[in-house]
Structures are given as C-alpha cells and as structure tokens.
Amino acid sequence: METMKLNSVKAKAQTNSSAKARRANRMQQWVTGIILALGGFIISIPFIWMILSAFKPEMEVMQIPPTFLPKEFTLENFVNLFENMNFTVYLRNTIVVVLCSFIGLFLNAMAGYAFAKYQFKGREKLFYLVLATMMIPGQVTMIPVYLILNQLHLTNTMAGIVLPGLVGAFSIFLFRQFMSTIPDELLEAARLDGASEFRLFLQIILPISKPILAVQGILTFIAGWNSFLWPLIIANDESLYTLSVGLSLLKGQYGGNFALQMAGSTFMVVPIVIIFMLFQKHIIEGYTISGMK
Amino acid sequence: MKALNTKTPYFFIAPALLLLGLFSLFPIVVALVISFTDISLESLGDWSTIRFVGLENYLEVFKDPIFMKSLFNTLFYVIIGVPLVIICSLAVALLINFGKARIFRAFRVIFYMPSITNVVAVAVVWSYLYNPQLGLFNYVLNFLHLPSVPWLTDPTMSKVSLIALAVWRGIGVNMIIFLAALQGIPKTYYEAAQLDGATNWKQLTKITLPLLRYAIFFVSITTMIGWLQFFEEPLVMTKGGPLDSTTSVALFIYRNGFQLSNFGYAAAGSFVLFIAIIIITLLQFRLQKKEVDY
Structure with missing residues (x-):
C-alpha cells in the first residue's frame, strides 16, 4: 500500500x-x-x-520616400523590354542555349552509363581524368578555350557559346553513381532478346534513370537559363546575346532606370523560382542522395 | 559481364571525353605554354610574331601593383567571406533541423532560393538596393536616424558589400549539405544524451558538431576554392572599382585577357591563382589530418 x-x-x-x-x-x-x-x-x-x-512606373521608383506597394500598377516596363530593348532576341538565344545544354546532358548520361556498366581498358584511368577536370579553375581554361574557339572560327557563333560548357564532369559522375545500381541481369535479358547496345541505353537505361534525369534536367535548365560568361566572351553581336548578357548591357546603358532593370531581373528570376518551387523536392533530395555518397 | 564488342563503351564515352579534353584538359597545356610567350590580339593573325619570353610574364605580374592589390582583395574576400558562409549556413541548417513542424521544410526552399538565381539579375537588384540616393538600404538607415553608408563607393565598404551579396548567395547549397549530414546522425545518440540529462547546448557541442566534422571540412574546402575564384559579383556590380578596390585575381585575369588582350600575361596570372588554390587546399588537408589524429 x-x-x-x-x-x-x-x-x-x-x-x-x-x-x-x-x-x-x-x-x-x-x-x-x-x-x-x-x-x-x-x-x-x-x-x-x-x-x-x-511593376512601378519609372517616376514612382525615383520617389523619396519610396512606396512599398506600387501606387500605380503598370506592365509598361515589361512591354518596354520586349518592344524597345531586344529582349525577344535575348529570350530566343537563351532558349537555344538551354535546348543545346540538354544535348550535353544526353552525352553526360551516355558517358556515365559506359563508366558504370562496361568493363573496358583504361576505364579507371579515364574516369579519374574526368574527375580531375573538376579541379581545374575556370580562370585557367578561360583564355585558352577562347583561343581554341578562335582557331576553330567559332567566336561570335552559337556553337562557340554552347560548346565549352556542354559536358560536365560532375554530371557524368552523378550518372555513373546512379547507373551502377541498375542490376546487370536486366541488361543481359535485353541482350538475349537481341537489342542493340544503343537501343538498350535508350529504352531500358534511360527510363530506369528517371529520378537522376529529373534532377539533372532541372539543374541543366537552370544553368542554361543563367549562362553568362561564355555568351559574354564569345558573342560580339547583340543578336547572339543571352538574357543575362542583355541584362548586364541594360544595367550599363539604362543605369538610372531602376524600374526597367527590376523588370528585366524579374523576368530572369521568376521562371527559375517557379520551376524550383515545383521541383524543389527532387532537387534538394536528389542533391542530398547523390551528392553525399 | 559477357564479352561484348569492345568498341561499344568507347562509342558511349567518346563525345563527352572529346569535349572535356578539348575544353578542359588541353587548355591547361595551352595556358602553360602561352604563359611563357607574349601572345596578344595582334599575334592571332600571324603566329610567327609570337615571342618566347621565358619567365618574364611571371616576374612582371608580381611587380604589377594592380595584381598585388587584387591578391590582397581576394584574401580579404576569403578570410571574411568563407567563415561567414560556413557559420551562417551551419546555423540555418541546425535551426531547420531542430524544428519538428512541417513548416520548417518551407524554410529550406526560402534559404536555398538565392543560390539558383542568375548572378547578373542578383547584381542588378543589389546595385539598386545599394544605390546611395534611391536604394532601400540607405532609406531604412535614414529612417532609423542612422547615417547613410557609402555601400559601393568606399574602398573598404565596397568589398564588404560584395561579401554580403556573396554570402547571401552562398548559404543555400552549404545549408543543404549540412542538413544531409545532420540527418545522418543516429537519433539514438541524442536519446541517450537526453536520458543522462544533457542540455541542448551540451548535445550540440558534444554530439552534433564533432559528428559534423567531415561535412564542415568538405564545405570549407569547396567554399574556399570558390571564393578564391571570386569573379562574377565584382564584374557585374563594380567592374572592380572604385580604384580597383574590389578587383579580385580572377577579375584581373579576365580583364587582362579579354579587355586588354594580353593573353600570355593573363595566362601567367591564372597559373599563379591555380598554384595558390592547390597549396591552400593541400594545407587544409594537412590541418584536417592533424585534427583527426588527436
């Protein structure tokens, strides 16, 4: 008790x-x-x-004290960008760059697949060579790459803008990591059915690799959309400028017109933010899974 | 694996390896060779005018006051920026990891956002915020009866302003790495510590931080390498000014290469940077080894 x-x-x-x-x-x-x-x-x-x-008119942005919400809501800045500032051309070029970088993504996937699933002479050495390129700072290769492109007569062309960044070691590495988890039996079965090696890659490997393709696809899109340095170096004509180069030109030429500059920045940033919001789970988790192992 | 046509794997890797070779590996050789020559824009038309100058570019570059200034600026960026990025991203990761409600997942997105946005757009927006007359920052300071700050016009302040922008951009990625490492720590460690009555602070300093050692090491190496190549922010925001007070080594190389077309000279500068990066990275590995051995 x-x-x-x-x-x-x-x-x-x-x-x-x-x-x-x-x-x-x-x-x-x-x-x-x-x-x-x-x-x-x-x-x-x-x-x-x-x-x-x-969304504020130019006059309102110049006001002191500044207004918080636009007193007079306007789309004039965006209209101005496209009607008077060549942003249509920049947008088209940026989309071309993004599409080309998806070709690069495909090449990375191919290389990652070979490193993951084939035995061949020099495999380890070549893979280390690929990884070694990650250590090279961009500043060292910047000038020689320009000279090489110049020698190939590719300066001031779309090819010259796209080629230097087309493939990436980190992307190849991530594809290899993911694809080495695909069971060999699956490939053997397809081979017995007489599928060619390339068809095997297209119809079996790529569909299985959807998760890593999604992550890399989004990252590729973001990188392509944001691409700045190579277009800046290679393009002499405004007709080849991408959005970010065009925006830096706008900053130089219309330094005082902040409303216009903010509209240009908004146009660059908001699509990426929306895409990121939609796919953030894939990106952040994909990063975590593939990056830390 | 069955014996296959031995050419197949080479067919798969060929396009990527060719491009990497042409635009990453071969350029290293080219850079090394031209750093010993006086190659410039004029010599591109006629290769025979290129002269071999030995170590002259390297000697010249260390006598160049702008290069020495850019070296100092880059060290300034690294010494202040790197610890700031690590502390901020670690703090954010710890706070997010501590939270249990679903809302805390949303914070990951918010803090990650700056790192995916375009650097030019970001620089344009921050230039507006930093504007001495119309900028939001000075307006808020004046509103609180504080004096205006010469964000981008004072030689020291302009460096600090660029660091603020770069820290803002750098938190996201490192936070994600720290969060991944935090989630890898077994919950049982904390449960045991709580049974022994350990405070949150004790758990943080005795369990979490020691176990995050490798993540912190990884982040500090990658961040350090990134900041040694600090480039786009000063290029777009200040063009290296005022009076070269924000010029980094990377910007110095870019300017000599593409605005002054002294390719050989710029290549020599880039090798100095490359060697500095290698030495600093090796030093960090050394320090880390000593720390683990205790």
Missing part, C-alpha cells in the same frame, strides 16, 4: 516534470520558428523589392 502510494506520487511528479519539459520544448520550437521566419524574410527582401519595383 505504502509503496503503491509512493509510486503514484513519483509518477505524478514525473508527468509534471515531463509536461514542463514538453512546454519548454514547444517554447523552443516557437523561438526557432520565429528566428528562421525573420531570417527568411531578410533573405527574401531583394526578391520582394525587385518584384514590387518592376
């Missing part, structure tokens, strides 16, 4: 203290949430300000 009483008192004390702990815990969760929300807001200020300013 005594001990039972004692036990119940103990239990009560325990639930009491655990309730206190739970309350403290919930408190901590709230504080963490509030700190992150504040940090997140600060991080987002440039985006918020960019989008709000893009």
Whole structure:
C-alpha cells in the first residue's frame, strides 16, 4: 500500500516534470520558428523589392520616400523590354542555349552509363581524368578555350557559346553513381532478346534513370537559363546575346532606370523560382542522395 | 559481364571525353605554354610574331601593383567571406533541423532560393538596393536616424558589400549539405544524451558538431576554392572599382585577357591563382589530418 502510494506520487511528479519539459520544448520550437521566419524574410527582401519595383512606373521608383506597394500598377516596363530593348532576341538565344545544354546532358548520361556498366581498358584511368577536370579553375581554361574557339572560327557563333560548357564532369559522375545500381541481369535479358547496345541505353537505361534525369534536367535548365560568361566572351553581336548578357548591357546603358532593370531581373528570376518551387523536392533530395555518397 | 564488342563503351564515352579534353584538359597545356610567350590580339593573325619570353610574364605580374592589390582583395574576400558562409549556413541548417513542424521544410526552399538565381539579375537588384540616393538600404538607415553608408563607393565598404551579396548567395547549397549530414546522425545518440540529462547546448557541442566534422571540412574546402575564384559579383556590380578596390585575381585575369588582350600575361596570372588554390587546399588537408589524429 505504502509503496503503491509512493509510486503514484513519483509518477505524478514525473508527468509534471515531463509536461514542463514538453512546454519548454514547444517554447523552443516557437523561438526557432520565429528566428528562421525573420531570417527568411531578410533573405527574401531583394526578391520582394525587385518584384514590387518592376511593376512601378519609372517616376514612382525615383520617389523619396519610396512606396512599398506600387501606387500605380503598370506592365509598361515589361512591354518596354520586349518592344524597345531586344529582349525577344535575348529570350530566343537563351532558349537555344538551354535546348543545346540538354544535348550535353544526353552525352553526360551516355558517358556515365559506359563508366558504370562496361568493363573496358583504361576505364579507371579515364574516369579519374574526368574527375580531375573538376579541379581545374575556370580562370585557367578561360583564355585558352577562347583561343581554341578562335582557331576553330567559332567566336561570335552559337556553337562557340554552347560548346565549352556542354559536358560536365560532375554530371557524368552523378550518372555513373546512379547507373551502377541498375542490376546487370536486366541488361543481359535485353541482350538475349537481341537489342542493340544503343537501343538498350535508350529504352531500358534511360527510363530506369528517371529520378537522376529529373534532377539533372532541372539543374541543366537552370544553368542554361543563367549562362553568362561564355555568351559574354564569345558573342560580339547583340543578336547572339543571352538574357543575362542583355541584362548586364541594360544595367550599363539604362543605369538610372531602376524600374526597367527590376523588370528585366524579374523576368530572369521568376521562371527559375517557379520551376524550383515545383521541383524543389527532387532537387534538394536528389542533391542530398547523390551528392553525399 | 559477357564479352561484348569492345568498341561499344568507347562509342558511349567518346563525345563527352572529346569535349572535356578539348575544353578542359588541353587548355591547361595551352595556358602553360602561352604563359611563357607574349601572345596578344595582334599575334592571332600571324603566329610567327609570337615571342618566347621565358619567365618574364611571371616576374612582371608580381611587380604589377594592380595584381598585388587584387591578391590582397581576394584574401580579404576569403578570410571574411568563407567563415561567414560556413557559420551562417551551419546555423540555418541546425535551426531547420531542430524544428519538428512541417513548416520548417518551407524554410529550406526560402534559404536555398538565392543560390539558383542568375548572378547578373542578383547584381542588378543589389546595385539598386545599394544605390546611395534611391536604394532601400540607405532609406531604412535614414529612417532609423542612422547615417547613410557609402555601400559601393568606399574602398573598404565596397568589398564588404560584395561579401554580403556573396554570402547571401552562398548559404543555400552549404545549408543543404549540412542538413544531409545532420540527418545522418543516429537519433539514438541524442536519446541517450537526453536520458543522462544533457542540455541542448551540451548535445550540440558534444554530439552534433564533432559528428559534423567531415561535412564542415568538405564545405570549407569547396567554399574556399570558390571564393578564391571570386569573379562574377565584382564584374557585374563594380567592374572592380572604385580604384580597383574590389578587383579580385580572377577579375584581373579576365580583364587582362579579354579587355586588354594580353593573353600570355593573363595566362601567367591564372597559373599563379591555380598554384595558390592547390597549396591552400593541400594545407587544409594537412590541418584536417592533424585534427583527426588527436
């Protein structure tokens, strides 16, 4: 009887203290949430300000004190970009660059597949060579690549803009990592059915590799859409400029017109943000899985 | 694996390897060779005018006051920027990992966002925020009765302003790496510590941080290499100014190569950078080894 009483008192004390702990815990969760929300807001200020300013008329952006929401909502800046500033051309070039970089993605997948699933002479050495290219800083290759393209008469052409960044070691590495998990029996079965090696790759390997293709496809799209350095170096004519080169030109020529600049930036950033929001689960988790192993 | 047509794998790797060879490996050789010559825009038409100058470019570059300035600036970026990026991304990752509600997943997206956006667009937006008269930052400071800051016009402040922008962009990717590493720590460690009555702070310093050692090492190496090549931010935002106070080594190379067309000179500068990156990386590996051995 005594001990039972004692036990119940103990239990009560325990639930009491655990309730206190739970309350403290919930408190901590709230504080963490509030700190992150504040940090997140600060991080987002440039985006918020960019989008709000893009819809203000030029006069309103020049006002001091600035308005927060556009007093007079206008699409004039965007219309201006496309009607007077050649953004149609830049957009077309950017789309061409993105499409070409998908060819590069395909080549990376092919190489990753061969490194994962074939035994051949020099396989290890060649793969290390591929990995070694990741260590080379862009600044070292920048000038020689320009000279090589010049020698091939590819400066000021779309091919010259696209070729230097077409394949990437990291992408080949990720494809190899993923494709080495595909069971060999599957390939053997298809070979017995008489499928050619290339058809095997197209019809069996690629469909199985959908998860890694999705991640890489999105990253390729983002990289292509954002491509800046090679178009800047290689393109002399405005007719070959991509959106980012065009935007930096806009910054130089219309330095005072911030509404126009913000519209240009919004046009560059928002499509990427939307795509990222839609696929963020794939990107972040794909990154985690493939990057850390 | 069955004996196949031995040519097949080579067919698969050929396109990618050819391109990598032509645009990554071969250029290293070219860069090394031309760094010993006086090749410039004029000599592109007539190769016979190119002269072999030995180590002259390398000696010249160390006498160049702008190069020395860019070296100093790059060290400034690295010494301040790298720890800031690591601390901020680690802090954000720890906070997000601590949260249990679903809303915390949304924060991953928000903090990751700056790193996928176009660098030119970002620089354009930040130039507007930094604008001395019309910018939001100075407006907020004045609103709080604080004096305006010469964000991009003061030699030291302009470096700090570029670092702020680059830290903002750099948090996302590193945060994801830290989050992945945090999720890899077995929950049982924490459960055991809680049974022993360890505080949150104790758990952080005795369990989490020691186990994150490799992730921190990985992030600091990649971040360091990235910041040694700091380039696009000063190129688009300040063009290296005012008075070359924001010119980085990478921007120095770009300018000598493509604006002044001194290809040989620029190539010599790029090799100095390359060697510096290799030495610093090796040093870090050394330090890490010592730390693990204790």
